[in-house]
Amino acid sequence: MASETLAIAPTGLSTRSLAERLHEWAVTVDHKRLGILYIGYALVFLVIGGVEATIMRVQLAVPNNHFVSPQVFNRMFTMHGTTMIFFVAMPILFGFSNYTVPLMIGARDMAFPRLNAFSFWLTAFGGLLLYFSFIGGFGLYGAGSAPDVGWFAYAPLTSKVFSLGHSTDFWTLGLLVSGFGSIGTAVNLVTTIVCLRCPGMTMHRMPLFAWMSLVMSGMVLFVISPLTAAQGMICIDRYLGAHFFDTQAGGSAVIWMHFFWIFGHPEVYVLVIPAFGFISEIVPVFSRKPIFGYPIMVAATVAIGFVSFSVWAHHMFTIGMNSYANSFFAITTMAVGIPTGIKIFNWLGTMWGGKIIFKTPMLFCLGFLFQFLIAGLTGIMLSAAPFDWQLSGSYFVIAHFHYVIVGGILFAIFAAFYYWFPKMSGKMLNETLGKWHFWLFVIGFHLTFDFMHIPGLLGMPRRIYTYEPGRGWEIWNKICSLGVFFQATAILIFVGNMAWSYWKGRDAGNDPWDAWTLEWSTTSPPPVYNFADIPSVYSRRPLWDLKHPEDPDWKYE
């Protein structure tokens, strides 16, 4: 070991110029660096998407507001939705998968390191293409334009008649390009997880996060394809005179909805399944118990993966499907609740009888559990098709899916940050700042999204840039807008915490959480090659076996 350190030292980070270091990041094929690139890139877009959300909430704080014009408001909600789904949630989850999966399964890198780099840069380029629409949508003369078709871009709003200029083209091409990136990373993750597990790590002993990354990647292969096809069809409609979605020439607006939601609904599970993975890794460590019902957790994940492909038209209960189709999609949607419920109960079972340690990662996991419960229950309400005829397209739906994506997925992502940041940087994140971040975000989240359900029940539709007074919506909207500032402060503290901890934080050591999966057996940050010797494992918790030779897991599995 000593000689290796010496061999590396002359080219160590400190002696190289900034340009050399940047070049190294730009050409890297190391899964850890690409993971960090994904995460950093997503954080930048998280801030941008957050600013867009803030603009909308300021506009809606009072009725008949003139803070922004309807055109700007429509661009803001289109860009906010597109950014948060495609350029925040997906890259950040891919980033964590990229970073942790090879370490967790005892591999030295992903199966296809160059494809990995290529996929990241495609995604990055897709995001830049989307944001170039602010300049390129109508050329420099109309700078400040951006797509205003909504993030699900219902036809025929995307046709040439209703969408002049190039803003829709940037939206289409941005998603097309980043979609190829997603497919590349998904292929890579599937191959890595199936082929590169270390000796002894059967599928049955794989950490749950690796399992959930596998299911997520498998789903990506199937969900991105229809989206990519549909984006191609829009391009052909717009530039080669086809009429797939051109209703004025006999095209179908409904076909676009099907294409989009057969992508769009499973996409929710593409995002939430890795979040489930974070929870399934972190809750056991901070409860000091193994996950309750490992095989059932795997089965429930796979079940969610399959069932989620049969529920897409619950986004379309209001388009006038016949009663049989509505009933079918109602029951499949309700059925998703069963494996999801099983998961919540298993996390509860994991905590039950444990010794729960309230470090920041666990706080965010607990936030996830409580909030995801509510998100799931409002989902059940929406699955009852007639109830959805009232709720669909209202602020109730907005509140519901932000409960899933912010209250669920984002909380899980924050948990993952606090949990794996020490591994990635070698430094602990500050606990006090972490708790400020948690509590401010909890307050802001609940102010904004709890009260957002109510205007929906009172008939307020989504995507309106302003509203009339006297409909009972004012007070709720004001409270929602107020919450934004708590959330924004929390995010600032979070970013500040990362910066401060990176330079001044306490050293993490290899295994700060006394955890059990393989990534904690190597140094923090891990060397380029991850493991000096490829480990062999005998159970689901290899580090437990090492720490408790008198009571190893492999005796019981």
Add this chain to the structure above:
Amino acid sequence: MKSEPTVRAPGRPRLIQFARWFPVFVGILTASSSIFAEPPANSLIPSIFSPDSTPADHIYGLALFVLSITTVIFVVVFTLLLYATVKFRMRRSDDHREPPQVYGSNQIELAWTVIPVLIVVMLFLATARVIAQVQDADRSPDSIDVTAIGHQFWWEFRYPGLGVVTANELHIPVSDSVSPTPTFLKLLSADTDHSFWVPRLAGKTDLIPNRVNQMWIDPHHTGLYLGQCAQYCGTQHALMLLRVYVDSRSDFDAWVRSQSRSAVAVALTNADAAKGREIFEATSCINCHTVRGTVADGRFGPDLTHLMSRETIAAGAATNTPANLKLWIEDPDAIKPGSLMPAMRLTEQDLNSLTAYMETLR
């Protein structure tokens, strides 16, 4: 030490503490829900919890059923989560020995699989029943037919058989149990997707180009019901408002009689209005607007034959006053930025004449 996969009974004193607080919790829930559950009967707040039409009633019933089930699930799971979080926290006095390692239990897994399955079956049966009640309802012979056509960013209502065409303000007869006269809406779109949503009368149904949808409503009381477009349709989606006036049968019949007439010729004494009519018919106004009984027969914009019978203009964006009308003709963007009506750049004098003409369209 590996323990058997058992779950210990929760400590009794803590459970009693929870039980003591439970009524308070329920009280808060009830109080907060009553804020929006029972607005006054004639309220303009378009709450889905004050239904006044059969489809909305059915949905309300289902909503209460689903809400009560989800509330029970919420209370049970929330309490369990809270209990586990508090009870199994690591104490300061902890000995730092690992707790018993429990891997799972098939019996428990089976229990928390079967119970949700039963709940889902129950929910589905209730849902399927309401779907059929609303969607597959028999059509009564006394029903009124209305064709609603969504436009960017206004509503066109045509009453086939009654010879009435109007915009943005739908008039329908009240439908009581003595003489049920439900209204069946045929939903079409002239451009992009829209959605017809008047929460107190029914759930929403989309208006989609190249597709014929339908829905029905049968309001039980006379009065005004508010709604608006609920599917993003372009720049001014927000101000595509919808007003449904439910009239008594005699009022409705009178309304139909007056609306089915052509425009009354402008009285010669009103020189200003006569000038306005000339301007109207000489500019491109008539490309988009109809005034029945004149040369104006455009269909791109709202029918103006009985404009002054409406309480609002610009799809509810402004009240129908002479001042607003003039401002609207002068610069539509001032009232509704992004509206498709162009500013005609008329002189002040012409504007006044045109407004005067509009005011004769009763």
